[in-house]
Amino acid sequence: MAFVQGAHTGRLATIGRDGYPYCIPLLFVWMDGGVFLHGTNASGHLRQNIDHSALACFDLDEAGEVFDYRRFECDSGIAAS
Numbered sequence: 001m002a003f004v005q006g007a008h009t010g011r012l013a014t015i016g017r018d019g020y021p022y023c024i025p026l027l028f029v030w031m032d033g034g035v036f037l038h039g040t041n042a043s044g045h046l047r048q049n050i051d052h053s054a055l056a057c058f059d060l061d062e063a064g065e066v067f068d069y070r071r072f073e074c075d076s077g078i079a080a081s
Helices: 002-006 045-052
Strands: 009-015 021-031 034-037 056-060 063-068 076-080
Touching (some): 021 045
Antiparallel strands (some): 063 076
């Protein structure tokens, strides 16, 4: 639970009408025993997939150490953990 409570980014995978998976990174919070995703009610690809099928998968990221190379703005990377 500590990992889930400390995580902030995950990937939500859904299935489209064409049968292909659609996977996107999303910010989220764990609160009151549930995952709350940062999103929108706009009718886009993700919303259409969710309306099409209740099947979904949510994968969490665990960020490692940030390496700031400082060669130019946003020149950094995150170690896999």
